[in-house]
Amino acid sequence: MKEIKVGIIGFGTVGAGVAENLLNNGDVIAARAGVKPVLTRIADLDIVTDRGIKVPDGVLTTDAAVAIRECDIVVELVGGTTIAKKFILDALKAGKSVVTANKALLALHGEELFAAAEAAGADLFYEASVAGGIPIIKALREGLVSNRIERICGIMNGTCNYILTRMEREGADFQAVLADAQKLGYAEANPSLDIDGFDTAHKTAILAALAYGKWFGLDAVHVEGIRDLDLIDLRCADEIGYRIKLLASIKQKDGAVQMSVAPTLVPKDALLANISDVFNGVLVDGDTVGQTLFYGRGAGRRATASAVVADITDAAINLDRGCVRRIPAFRSAPLYDRVLSIGEISSRYYLRFEVMDQPGVVASIARVLADRGISLSSVVQREVKNGVNTTLILLTHEASEKAMRLALDEIATLSINRSPVKLMRIEDL
């Protein structure tokens, strides 16, 4: 059986997982693929620290150029957006197939990297960049190829999902649960990437490019994180039949694309609402297939290695059969060009007011909303006993974000609010 040489650049957690999988399951992969990917080189500046696996003699090197020169497939697992980009471009220019898990790099420089792959006539695979071990890239690129993608909704950050799950179940404080997530190794080294929504935004940009054939760029994604989420909103949502998830949303409406990452209310009985702890879930709504849901571990050494090695196997099969770039990484032309800014979208909304308990307060809020054409679908006021303030929860029917913002600006002038109004969007699934 033909052997294909694999070089890994970056011997961190995922690099070690990939090496371990190739060493342990190489025979299983070869039996399925009819070609054997062989771990030939691992490049890292630190080749001394024990990663808990026995690497064959002669595999480790401190020189990434050696891995690029000697191998057929180069696996970039360095992370970051500078040197990793150089390694990928060097490998592509040398005509090597490349596999990467680097979502930040793709979100920022995807257009340039895929143009380089096309110019070199080389494969560039990226399954592990979105939702770890869930094969969502392959599903969108191949399994759902016959569909126009109407909507993708995803819980794609395990750290945030873990934090929200524990806050909801235990009434636990955000900072305490974040500290636990860091201890358990779920959070990125810089937790801001997770909790401020940027990790999910990187993945959103990649899925949007895959669905609609255009690198819209990170700036096109409206991003809100979970840092300022209050326990009271998780409780209020629960009381009215919803959960709050950090939800990525990619949709097309009348030929324009909208992309957002934000804490969002989803009905408790929706499958996506029941994806808990560190797990990820991605719902894809296709015009032909209807709804499909993908679930699994979005991070971690073994789950991510599973996706990386699947890409290595695809690259090895293509090299073996002489059909590199057999399946295009992206559409060759954009399906939709235009992006809707957040001010142009419409949605259902959750509004929480902390207001004075006085006659006419609810009526005055309802009047402003009605004047802007915003229709209420639910009104809940917690009963006031001995207090002077009350919590008022309003849910709306679909309304324009612009009208909503104008209405809230006007309500802020009414001198009835005890604290700023909390707004979140509702996604009916």
Ligand code: HSE
């Ligand atoms: N830190 C990410 C998460 C994993 O918590 O899901 C990699 O994107």
